[in-house]
Amino acid sequence: MEQSGLTQLGDGVWAFLRPSGGWGEANTGLVVAPGAASLVVDTMWDVAWAKRVADVQWPLVVDAPITEAVNTHSDGDHWWGNDALPTATRITTSAAALEGMHEDLPPAALTVIATAGEMIGRIPGPIGAAGSYMARVRGDARFPRRTPRFPDHTFDETHRLTIGDRAVDLERLGPCHTAGDLVARVPDAGVVFTGDMLFIGTTPILWHGPLENWIAALDRLLAWExxxxxxxHGPLCGTTEILELREYWVWLRDAGRAQYDCGTGIRQAARELARSKEFDRWNNWSSPERIVLSLSTLFHQWHGNPPGPPTVLRRARAFADAGTLLRDGVF
Known part of the structure; x- marks a missing residue:
């Protein structure tokens, strides 16, 4: 049976799982040193879900207060719930992730855009397609009205947090999905919280790149065994699922490059790849249309542009392509 909700992974280590792994349905973590202190890994962007997670964690931390938290990267679905943390909690992320948090759209702006998307999503054409897809991204989530607490502690490459008598090792593996992706490893429990280095059973998104960094990051995860x-996003996993994700990225890199070299446009390339026999092994992952979002990043870089976060315009065009492919019944 697929595990969901608060799930114990080892001695004093839990995850709160939302295994469907769709837009905004992120997993979070908790590491407890009984009688001493606790650490939280990531928070959810929906204010009700953030409170729900804090409430179910409370019995586990009543004698081990949450003194530390980690945000794995800059996407709002992994840190917009920071206000649900105790006010004395120190929040750590990578320096690159913190910069991305400050540069990204705040939750109030995204609420306005998603609400407008619900209205304009009814009209034909790319504007309507982009609007309907933005509404899909938010789903029924209720974002915070104000920008939540930013992390107040950063590092560059590696950092060790001490929680009571336990060590939690942080390592930045980005830029890949975003500029500052980090993972949190609990060596004494054999558990790694990967953030969006892993999408399991749900289609990943390359927002920043380069893709080769993501492939190298997966190799790093595999080496830890x-x-x-x-x-x-998605259910708990082992090395088999990581290898499957790695093979997806290698296929998309090579097949996408072949389309690019033929002069095919991004949306048409996604259509062709979705029709290919090779794609059959991954077409059961949720949100398969997100292939076009990653292709937009790859094509942008194959044009000679350096890796970087998507501009508002590039993201809007990618959402319009994804919405159009859904409307056309490609996925």
């Missing part, structure tokens, strides 16, 4: 990996 952890007992349990907690993905940013």
């Amino acid at each position: 952890a007992d349990v990996y907690v993905p940013g």
Whole structure:
């Protein structure tokens, strides 16, 4: 049976799982040193879900207060719930992730855009397609009205947090999905919280790149041979699922490049790849249309542009392509 909700992974280590792994349905983590202190990994962007997670964690931390938290990267579905943390909690992320948090759209702006998307999504053409897809991204989530607490502690490459008598090792593996992706490893429990380095059973998104960094990051995760990996989205996994994700990225890189070299446009390339026999092994992952979002990043870089976060215009065009492919019944 697929595990969901608060799930114990090892001695004093839990995850709160939302295994469907769709837009905004992120997993979070908790590491407890009984009688001493606790650490939280990521928070959810929906204010009700953030409170729900805090409430179910409370019995586990009543004698071990949450003194530390980690945000794995800059996407709002992994840190917009920071206000649900105790006010004395120190929040750590990578320096690159913190910069991305400050540069990204705040939750109030995204609420306005998604609400407008619900209205304009009814009209034909790319504007309507982009609007309907933005509404899909938010779903029924209720974002915070104000920008939540930013992390107040950063590092560059690696950092060790001490929680009571336990060590939690942080390592930045980005830029890949975003500029500052980091993972949190609990060596004494054999658990790695990977953030969005892992999408399991749900289609990943390359927002920043380069893709080769993501492939190298997966190799790093595999080398640890952890007992349990907690993905940013999807169910708990082991090395088999990581290898499957790695093979997806290698296929998309090579097949996408062949389309690019033929002069095919991004949306048409996604159509062709979705029709290919090779794609059959991954077409059961949720949100398969997100292939076009990653292709937009790859094509942008194959044009000679350096890796970087998507501009508002590039993201809007990618959402319009994804919405159009859904409307056309490609996925």
